[in-house]
Amino acid sequence: MTIDWALLAANWPRLWNGFLVTILLSAIVLAISTPIALLLALGRGSKRWWLAWPAGIYVNVLRALPALVILYFTFYALPQFNLPMAPLWAAVLGLTLASAAYLAEDIRSGLLAVGTGQWAAAKALGLSVPRTVLRVILPQAIPVILPPYVTRVIIIVKGTSLASIVAVSELTGEAFALTSITYRPFDFLLAAAALYLVLTGFLAALQALAEGWLARRTSRPRIVAGALGT
Numbered sequence: 001m002t003i004d005w006a007l008l009a010a011n012w013p014r015l016w017n018g019f020l021v022t023i024l025l026s027a028i029v030l031a032i033s034t035p036i037a038l039l040l041a042l043g044r045g046s047k048r049w050w051l052a053w054p055a056g057i058y059v060n061v062l063r064a065l066p067a068l069v070i071l072y073f074t075f076y077a078l079p080q081f082n083l084p085m086a087p088l089w090a091a092v093l094g095l096t097l098a099s100a101a102y103l104a105e106d107i108r109s110g111l112l113a114v115g116t117g118q119w120a121a122a123k124a125l126g127l128s129v130p131r132t133v134l135r136v137i138l139p140q141a142i143p144v145i146l147p148p149y150v151t152r153v154i155i156i157v158k159g160t161s162l163a164s165i166v167a168v169s170e171l172t173g174e175a176f177a178l179t180s181i182t183y184r185p186f187d188f189l190l191a192a193a194a195l196y197l198v199l200t201g202f203l204a205a206l207q208a209l210a211e212g213w214l215a216r217r218t219s220r221p222r223i224v225a226g227a228l229g230t
Helices: 005-044 049-064 067-081 087-112 116-124 129-166 171-182 185-218
Strands: none
Touching: 005 049, 005 087, 005 129, 005 171, 005 185, 049 087, 067 087, 067 129, 087 129, 116 129, 129 171, 129 185, 171 185
8 A cells, every 4th residue: 555645745834734633623622611610629629519519420431431422412412402503613622521520530549649738727827619629729739630631641642533523623523524535544644643643742851851850840859868966
């Protein structure tokens, strides 16, 4: 099997546009779902039942549903309630609903890693809850949250391929469309796979850089045995 490079070059603008739509869709979903996930994680950890129960129900129900079902619901079912949405925004809503539930658990694991004494100390100092979260808890939780968060980001990027089901012309959708026209699935699916690999590899590299930066910030000087005369 040989690759038709001329055919790929001729149709590259469509693949590239699909790649940009994938990046845009991923960025919008992350920008919306991350703060929602933080609120859900805080809600699940709250001692107030009227915060903990709704957050827990949301997370458990949305994690139990396939993302494809949620996308079908936002695109096909919402119009029956006079809530029609353009394909891109239906995909954003569906992917955000699903992603926020998973991100909430990733963030909650990091928050639980911070000792309860930090909350008590902040309360003793008179800090409000938002200030405690932003200034005390999150800085300590981020090193724990970062690895699963970036892993979830990569999953979200790959999950945007589902948006092609609801007529969004992202990377996978364009690859399939070109395949149906040219009958060259190997060429276009390989090109799409390469672009996904570039994007996820870039995110993994960012994760490594961020973890290294956090490690340098949080590292403490080591006591050298020789300095103690032993």
